Amino acid sequence: MLPYYIVSGLLLGSIYGLATIGLTLIFGVLRVINVGHGAYIMIGMYVTFWLFTLYSLNPFVTLIPAFLVGLSLGMLLFYTALKRLLRAPELSTLIVTFGFGIILEESAKVLWGSDYRGFVYDLGSVYIQGIPLPLVRMWPAIIALSLVLALYFVLYRTRLGTAVRAVIQDPEGAIICGVNVEMIYLLMVALGIGLTTASGALLGIYHQQGINPYIGHLYTLRAFVIAVLGGLGSPIGAFIGGLIVGVIEQTSVPLFTLAGAPNPFGLSVFLTFMLILVILILRPQGLFGR
Amino acid sequence: MVERSWLVIGGVIAVLLILVGIGYYVTRPPEVTSIATTPTPTGTPIQTPVEARTPTPTSTQTVSQPITVPDRIVIGFTLPLSGAFSKEGQLALKGALVAVKWVNEVYGGVRLGGKRVPIEIKYYDDESKRDLVISLYERLITVDRVHFLLGTYTSTLVMAAAPVAEKYGMVFVNWGGASDLINRQGYKYVVTSWTQASRYMAPVLDMIASLDPTAKKVALIWKSDEFNRIVMEGVRSRAEKLGFTIVYDKSFPIGTLDFTPLLVELAIVKPDIIITGTHFADGLAITKQLADMGINAKLIAVNVAPSVPDYYKSLGTLAEGIVFPSEWEPGVWWGPDYAKNLGVEFFGPTPEEFHVMFLAMHGEEPTEYSASLANAIILLVKAIEAAQSLDQKAIREAFSRLDIVTFFSRFKIDPETGFQIGHQSVIGQWQDGRKVVIWPSDVATGKPYYPIPTWEDKKAGKKAIP
Numbered sequence: 001m002l003p004y005y006i007v008s009g010l011l012l013g014s015i016y017g018l019a020t021i022g023l024t025l026i027f028g029v030l031r032v033i034n035v036g037h038g039a040y041i042m043i044g045m046y047v048t049f050w051l052f053t054l055y056s057l058n059p060f061v062t063l064i065p066a067f068l069v070g071l072s073l074g075m076l077l078f079y080t081a082l083k084r085l086l087r088a089p090e091l092s093t094l095i096v097t098f099g100f101g102i103i104l105e106e107s108a109k110v111l112w113g114s115d116y117r118g119f120v121y122d123l124g125s126v127y128i129q130g131i132p133l134p135l136v137r138m139w140p141a142i143i144a145l146s147l148v149l150a151l152y153f154v155l156y157r158t159r160l161g162t163a164v165r166a167v168i169q170d171p172e173g174a175i176i177c178g179v180n181v182e183m184i185y186l187l188m189v190a191l192g193i194g195l196t197t198a199s200g201a202l203l204g205i206y207h208q209q210g211i212n213p214y215i216g217h218l219y220t221l222r223a224f225v226i227a228v229l230g231g232l233g234s235p236i237g238a239f240i241g242g243l244i245v246g247v248i249e250q251t252s253v254p255l256f257t258l259a260g261a262p263n264p265f266g267l268s269v270f271l272t273f274m275l276i277l278v279i280l281i282l283r284p285q286g287l288f289g290r
Numbered sequence: 291m292v293e294r295s296w297l298v299i300g301g302v303i304a305v306l307l308i309l310v311g312i313g314y315y316v317t318r319p320p321e322v323t324s325i326a327t328t329p330t331p332t333g334t335p336i337q338t339p340v341e342a343r344t345p346t347p348t349s350t351q352t353v354s355q356p357i358t359v360p361d362r363i364v365i366g367f368t369l370p371l372s373g374a375f376s377k378e379g380q381l382a383l384k385g386a387l388v389a390v391k392w393v394n395e396v397y398g399g400v401r402l403g404g405k406r407v408p409i410e411i412k413y414y415d416d417e418s419k420r421d422l423v424i425s426l427y428e429r430l431i432t433v434d435r436v437h438f439l440l441g442t443y444t445s446t447l448v449m450a451a452a453p454v455a456e457k458y459g460m461v462f463v464n465w466g467g468a469s470d471l472i473n474r475q476g477y478k479y480v481v482t483s484w485t486q487a488s489r490y491m492a493p494v495l496d497m498i499a500s501l502d503p504t505a506k507k508v509a510l511i512w513k514s515d516e517f518n519r520i521v522m523e524g525v526r527s528r529a530e531k532l533g534f535t536i537v538y539d540k541s542f543p544i545g546t547l548d549f550t551p552l553l554v555e556l557a558i559v560k561p562d563i564i565i566t567g568t569h570f571a572d573g574l575a576i577t578k579q580l581a582d583m584g585i586n587a588k589l590i591a592v593n594v595a596p597s598v599p600d601y602y603k604s605l606g607t608l609a610e611g612i613v614f615p616s617e618w619e620p621g622v623w624w625g626p627d628y629a630k631n632l633g634v635e636f637f638g639p640t641p642e643e644f645h646v647m648f649l650a651m652h653g654e655e656p657t658e659y660s661a662s663l664a665n666a667i668i669l670l671v672k673a674i675e676a677a678q679s680l681d682q683k684a685i686r687e688a689f690s691r692l693d694i695v696t697f698f699s700r701f702k703i704d705p706e707t708g709f710q711i712g713h714q715s716v717i718g719q720w721q722d723g724r725k726v727v728i729w730p731s732d733v734a735t736g737k738p739y740y741p742i743p744t745w746e747d748k749k750a751g752k753k754a755i756p
Binding site for chain 2: 001004005008012109114115116117118119120122125131132134136137207208209210212213214218249250251252253254257263264265266268269
């Protein structure tokens, strides 16, 4: 059954990767760690849930409004807080992003209650070794991969991307070359949050159940682990890191079962962190960090 | 410079000591005071919980003695109104509000010392967090000075709250923690009012044994938390006695969202019966993923989640045929006739009365969580009346003597441990969008639908209508 586990891990990992890219993009450009990252994933899930259940909108179409909501939230975050804290100590931005996350979670709780919500959307399955693999898991992964490729194109094949990379390497040098650094900061925060809410929409389609105001916490830790593994500040590293964590989560359970371990599922978390420990000892900057 | 540093450090330590002193004074444990036995001229002075919870060796039977009656009896507890167990906590709160209304407006208040005393509830949101539970129960006891304590929902949180109540010698009615371990800690003041985990899911196997002797292969998938661990111990023990074979038995960590690795293994094993140990959120998720992967069985029993009406709202027809244990369901009439048959007293609202009141107040059907917390309040009222005292020790002893039936079934505890031995849980099944009680047969409101429809049939709209 190993092929099934690997495919399943890659599918899950690609969404984990997309969910982490927003975090690492903002860190790479602004050197700001968005501690409230999970709250934006939650918002994306709710956008999909409400548009599907209230207006029967195709869940995959809800990706667009989810992305737009994220863009708006990103701009709000930048103009109300981050812009004023660009030269502030790191602790200030940590507290502000943490606070924004709490505001979003509590607002969601006030607006929609703390109930666990869910929906059912089925597209059929493909079969791998006789076991069905639902298409509602495959399509979100393909879309996540497409978004990452689009981001790669923007960052490495456009003038905007060149400007972004210039700001990452040397903000003062970029200003001298005529780059509007503040605009780049704004765009990257908005894009980072937009991709995060879009990943939330995809995770909503992937899981479909258990959506609640605090669900983002489950992804925040994973996103940090993946970001560190891939190299903080490296979007492509984040995606590859996501794939690695996804595959480990899916394949370690049967492998530990074969080894006769008493609690294989619990050990998969242990294995993920052990791998990160080893990678950080060998490459403290992460797999793709500089 | 060095002297100045020492002065600053000394100053900070002095300020801290003063703050600690003030903090201790404000929140210090109550002083031991004996219960006032002579009524004051005002007739019903407010009796503080300081007096109420004082254990006095001679206060086990104070029926004949006049007591100071408070103008109201305050019952304190926390509930997970947000966080992982928020659904169950919110449902429970609705039940508490109905119970208070019944006691104060229908029953006329607690009959204590020749007077009718209304009750009041004081509760906090513990956010499903153990550390918060501990500090909030401390607060209820030392700052709010409530007269009595009820537990919170789910074993993990109850295990955090119970030692606090025990430390202050306060009666703690556990209506929401089903782990057997709660009553195995040697606590003197913890009284459990519902069926414990080891006996909770096991009747599903009794039912299958009577329905289909050929179904023998049982698979267990469970969350590795306190409650579900004990539930599965009970299932394994019953399976062994009834001759079932456990073909799969794996746990998953708290917070798991993707069960694929376990479900792939399960698909290969092809069990007759699947039993999951979950709460609401993971119960929903695991049902959906079983459907996604098309893993069918003759019967699928899911713990906790299906007893909440939102389960069907989220899953639609996928919930059809899913079986669940429940401490109580609307429609199971443990009424005065049941009490009469047992030869014990009936107390509290009748099942119909509770049902009607709940519908009128909340516009929805009550659930086992609503009913269990309501039942705990009603039992506490009965214990106070039986003891004719607010003394914690007297109330605890009254609980030991109680053998009654309420709308929630029978209440009878092991006097030493507080373990519930009288209550009977039921097995329900989603049939045609409704919860139907299918076991035990003497209180069943419908017949079991067995084997349950396949996921493919349910996706095509098939319902479990016997």
